[in-house]
Amino acid sequence: xxxxxxxxxxxxxxxxxxxxxxxxxxxxxxxxxxxxxxxxxxxxxxxxxxxxxxxxxxxxxxxxxxxxxxxxxxxxxxxxxxxxxxxxxxxxxxxxxxxxxxxxxxxxxxxxxxxxxxxxxxxxxxxxxxxxxxxxxxxxxxxxxxxxxxxxxxxxxxxxxxxxxxxxxxxxxxxxxxx
Amino acid sequence: xxxxxxxxxxxxxxxxxxxxxxxxxxxxxxxxxxxxxxxxxxxxxxxxxxxxxxxxxxxxxxxxxxxxxxxxxxxxxxxxxxxxxxxxxxxxxxxxxxxxxxxxxxxxxxxxxxxxxxxxxxxxxxxxxxxxxxxxxxxxxxxxxxxxxxxxxxxxxxxxxxxxxxxxxxxxxxxxxxxxxxxxxxxxxxxxxxxxxxxxxxxxxxxxxxxxxxxxxxxxxxxxxxxxxxx
Numbered sequence: 001x002x003x004x005x006x007x008x009x010x011x012x013x014x015x016x017x018x019x020x021x022x023x024x025x026x027x028x029x030x031x032x033x034x035x036x037x038x039x040x041x042x043x044x045x046x047x048x049x050x051x052x053x054x055x056x057x058x059x060x061x062x063x064x065x066x067x068x069x070x071x072x073x074x075x076x077x078x079x080x081x082x083x084x085x086x087x088x089x090x091x092x093x094x095x096x097x098x099x100x101x102x103x104x105x106x107x108x109x110x111x112x113x114x115x116x117x118x119x120x121x122x123x124x125x126x127x128x129x130x131x132x133x134x135x136x137x138x139x140x141x142x143x144x145x146x147x148x149x150x151x152x153x154x155x156x157x158x159x160x161x162x163x164x165x166x167x168x169x170x171x172x173x174x175x176x177x178x179x
Numbered sequence: 180x181x182x183x184x185x186x187x188x189x190x191x192x193x194x195x196x197x198x199x200x201x202x203x204x205x206x207x208x209x210x211x212x213x214x215x216x217x218x219x220x221x222x223x224x225x226x227x228x229x230x231x232x233x234x235x236x237x238x239x240x241x242x243x244x245x246x247x248x249x250x251x252x253x254x255x256x257x258x259x260x261x262x263x264x265x266x267x268x269x270x271x272x273x274x275x276x277x278x279x280x281x282x283x284x285x286x287x288x289x290x291x292x293x294x295x296x297x298x299x300x301x302x303x304x305x306x307x308x309x310x311x312x313x314x315x316x317x318x319x320x321x322x323x324x325x326x327x328x329x330x331x332x333x334x335x336x337x338x339x340x341x342x343x344x345x346x347x348x349x350x351x352x353x354x355x356x357x358x359x360x361x362x363x364x365x366x367x368x369x370x371x372x373x374x375x376x377x378x379x380x381x382x383x384x385x386x387x388x389x390x391x392x393x394x395x396x397x398x399x400x401x402x403x404x405x406x407x408x409x410x
Contacts (some may be wrong), residue, residue, distance in 0.1 A: 003218055038237075057311050059237050060260040061280050061300065080312040083260070083282060084300075102333075103282065103302050103309060112252035137336045137354065139301055155354040156368040 045073035054079040090124035096131035109139045130165060183229055241265050247273035255279050262310035274389040284309035286320035292327035294389055302336045
């Protein structure tokens with residue numbers, strides 16, 4: 001590579017790192033190599049950890065990371081979150097390494113209301129997303145779900161029940177499909 | 180210049196029932212859209228005549244991004260993201276309109292025909308994740324092709340490797356996972372063909388009118404293009 005090209009690349013990389021640190025200043029831990037495109041909305045009242053080399057896109061629609069007091073969101077290494085993702089944490093959400101989250105997805109560990117009492121703010125149940133899981137476009141992951149390592153979820157699915165490792169699941173609610 | 184005047188006359192005929200204030204707002208919005216489009220679309224490889232930008236789209240062009248005439252981008256409630264990788268190309272035809280929140284990303288090739296209408300929050304990406312996140316030189320990229328006169332409604336996702344046929348309509352919220360034939364009306368996730376309407380006119384006749392004009396009925400293959408321009 002030509003030296004001035006290399007210099008330009010290094011400069012751009014450095015600026016991107018500084019920009020990422022500034023945009024994610026509300027997060028508790030941001031490891032090296034994290035990257036943001038656009039400006040995600042971060043409302044951190046608990047704890048947010050973002051792993052090594054993880055990237056969050058907010059172009060063209062802003063992504064949203066929010067935690068309640070005492071809640072924790074742990075995003076693993078090399079996780080890629082596409083634009084328009086909404087991650088709301090009231091208890092605990094763990095996103096494993098190498099996970100890909102498609103555009104306009106939602107990961108919510110609380111329903112915000114109860115069926116009996118609409119003014120009550122639902123009971124949160126933690127979500128665990130295994131290593132190497134791929135969520136396609138527009139998935140919704142509801143409370144208390146455990147998605148096994150290497151599972152793939154089809155587009156516009158609603159994951160309401162746990163998914164075993166290594167399967168392909170789709171539909172509303174998402175069920176394993178032979179594919 | 181004549182085309183612009185003709186569009187203005189057609190738009191006036193369509194909108195003359197509007198109150199004066201609404202008409203004034205519309206004229207102001209369109210005038211700004213014409214004036215700023217060249218600035219906002221400066222990173223594109225080629226832009227045809229009379230582009231319009233309502234708001235500011237976000238363009239990341241590392242490859243080839245070509246747009247035909249009368250291109251219109253609406254960014255009312257969110258931006259439009261046009262992104263190409265180093266070996267990527269987006270080729271957009273004439274009189275295409277793209278609404279807000281739409282992301283078009285090409286690591287290999289995304290080809291969009293003439294008079295295509297793309298609704299809000301659509302995702303057209305030839306990789307699983309759209310571009311800033313797609314690995315450079317991703318082997319998984321498969322080109323997307325959208326035919327002439329296609330209408331993609333709101334929140335439609337077109338998955339990698341899909342071809343949408345000429346004159347097809349894809350209903351709101353659909354996910355296009357496989358090829359859609361010419362003139363089909365498709366809906367659902369994954370999108371299923373509900374019925375196929377006869378594509379109007381001959382092989383090269385347009386199905387849909389350009390924005391600001393209307394189709395003359397009984398357009399034939401020979402007069403198709405002239406019919407679209409006529410107001």
